[in-house]
Amino acid sequence: MQPGDLLDLDVTDVAHGGVFVARHEGRVVFVEGAIPGERVRAELTDTAKAAFWRADVVDVLDASAHRRPHVWAAADVSVPPAERPGGADFGHLDLDEQRVLKKRVLDDALTRFGGVSEPETTISPAGDAGGRGDAGDADSSGAEASDGLRWRTRVSLHVDEEGRIGPFAARSHRVIETPDLPLATAEIEEVARSLEGFAPGRVDLVQPDEGGVRVIVRPEQPRPEGSERAERADAPRGRGARAGRGARSRRPAPRVPRAPEDPTARETVIERVGDRRFLVDAGGFWQVHRLAAATLTGAVRRALETVGGVDPAAQHLDLYGGVGLFAAAIAEAGGAGTRVTSVESDARATEHAGENLAEWVGARAETARADRYLASLSAQAGAAERARLARGVVLLDPPRAGAGREVVDRIAGLAPASIVYVACDPVALARDLGTFRGHGYEPLRIDAFDLFPHSHHVEAVAMLARTSG
Numbered sequence: 001m002q003p004g005d006l007l008d009l010d011v012t013d014v015a016h017g018g019v020f021v022a023r024h025e026g027r028v029v030f031v032e033g034a035i036p037g038e039r040v041r042a043e044l045t046d047t048a049k050a051a052f053w054r055a056d057v058v059d060v061l062d063a064s065a066h067r068r069p070h071v072w073a074a075a076d077v078s079v080p081p082a083e084r085p086g087g088a089d090f091g092h093l094d095l096d097e098q099r100v101l102k103k104r105v106l107d108d109a110l111t112r113f114g115g116v117s118e119p120e121t122t123i124s125p126a127g128d129a130g131g132r133g134d135a136g137d138a139d140s141s142g143a144e145a146s147d148g149l150r151w152r153t154r155v156s157l158h159v160d161e162e163g164r165i166g167p168f169a170a171r172s173h174r175v176i177e178t179p180d181l182p183l184a185t186a187e188i189e190e191v192a193r194s195l196e197g198f199a200p201g202r203v204d205l206v207q208p209d210e211g212g213v214r215v216i217v218r219p220e221q222p223r224p225e226g227s228e229r230a231e232r233a234d235a236p237r238g239r240g241a242r243a244g245r246g247a248r249s250r251r252p253a254p255r256v257p258r259a260p261e262d263p264t265a266r267e268t269v270i271e272r273v274g275d276r277r278f279l280v281d282a283g284g285f286w287q288v289h290r291l292a293a294a295t296l297t298g299a300v301r302r303a304l305e306t307v308g309g310v311d312p313a314a315q316h317l318d319l320y321g322g323v324g325l326f327a328a329a330i331a332e333a334g335g336a337g338t339r340v341t342s343v344e345s346d347a348r349a350t351e352h353a354g355e356n357l358a359e360w361v362g363a364r365a366e367t368a369r370a371d372r373y374l375a376s377l378s379a380q381a382g383a384a385e386r387a388r389l390a391r392g393v394v395l396l397d398p399p400r401a402g403a404g405r406e407v408v409d410r411i412a413g414l415a416p417a418s419i420v421y422v423a424c425d426p427v428a429l430a431r432d433l434g435t436f437r438g439h440g441y442e443p444l445r446i447d448a449f450d451l452f453p454h455s456h457h458v459e460a461v462a463m464l465a466r467t468s469g
């Protein structure tokens, strides 16, 4: 069989990454746009691997009770798969079931990759800090919308060679022009509608808490003359795009000057969490859901309460700290003299973290890669500092790939009393948790939050404490 062929499939489960599991003659087929329990007609999109194929639903033969008209009409099953915008791969499911499936993926990952035999996890919408129905720390703009829409304060659109502007299709670099962006705030959607006349590349729309929507233009960087374009905007990747893979020249490309950065990316904007204001670059990292920073701050606070709070005499770390969001939560819990160091690889973010944490004399912000910082801390800390670290909290919030064994080993080597892991990828969290468990740390609570409604993404906050070792 080959891409384009149709199969009728019984869908049995959900898998990590927003795909659903079916089998054809024993071979796993990962299907997009399905629901467990359904019988669907699916078009094969990738048959290159022996272990599994990929397919998209084109017709629902026996629908689940959880199926809804897609929240984004442009992504509905009635639209040809290659024309559907990506980013809302759960938009055909009712919200409650989305959360059931996200929790299932998390629990499964914790069991399979983390060795946690019976994970006790919760999942809650944004605006709930504790995962057990308790009111969160969401600001006055309130709780999650009941339809799970209009939450994105950051959106990346793409511009192709013909000047079309829109999101990419799922698993593709094909730009889809769409009249609406239902996951984005209404203000971002309105600005998006007015965009035109951009060169090929990316346009980021950012709506901070204060001020209007910022438009950050990130044109494609110029390529050396005569070099093959590494990623042609009109050449879909993923979907049936096998030809030419590996055929690119490995000659080092001659240097060409980079296009200057849009100064808007470096404009300092204000984000608020409750009464606290955070400075952040418009183009820098900040949580995407309008309630995410408040929800996660509340969750971190609850996690800290689980272990009796923050010892004000100890030394605490906020690794992958961004502009100091969680260092502030630790310092608030510990009080005026709390010693907390935020460690972040981006120098601009660290600068902002320094200012955002200025009211705590014991708070510091360091520009460093987490692995290098931990290596030098391990080598240089004296007995008194080691003792303070052993009574402290290490919070880590790594990018999607997770922290990895080296960083986890180094953290465990400091023997902190407790560890708070904020994760945006269940499998990466589970792997790192498995490593922490090997060092004698066990999860006391794992609270997941649906900070990305209508997509498969889920955020989780795990509180670990040393139980042995």
Ligand SMILES: C[S@@+](CC[C@H](N)C(=O)[O-])C[C@H]1O[C@@H](n2cnc3c(N)ncnc32)[C@H](O)[C@@H]1O
Pocket (backbone or CB within 6 Å): 285, 286, 287, 319, 320, 321, 322, 323, 324, 325, 326, 343, 344, 345, 346, 349, 368, 369, 370, 371, 397, 398, 399
């Ligand atoms: C998921 S964000 C979390 C930021 C912050 N905790 C927040 O919630 O606002 C991950 C952060 O890690 C930073 N980062 C990526 N790789 C890193 C590394 N190896 N060492 C330190 N920081 C890193 C990124 O620049 C980014 O700010």
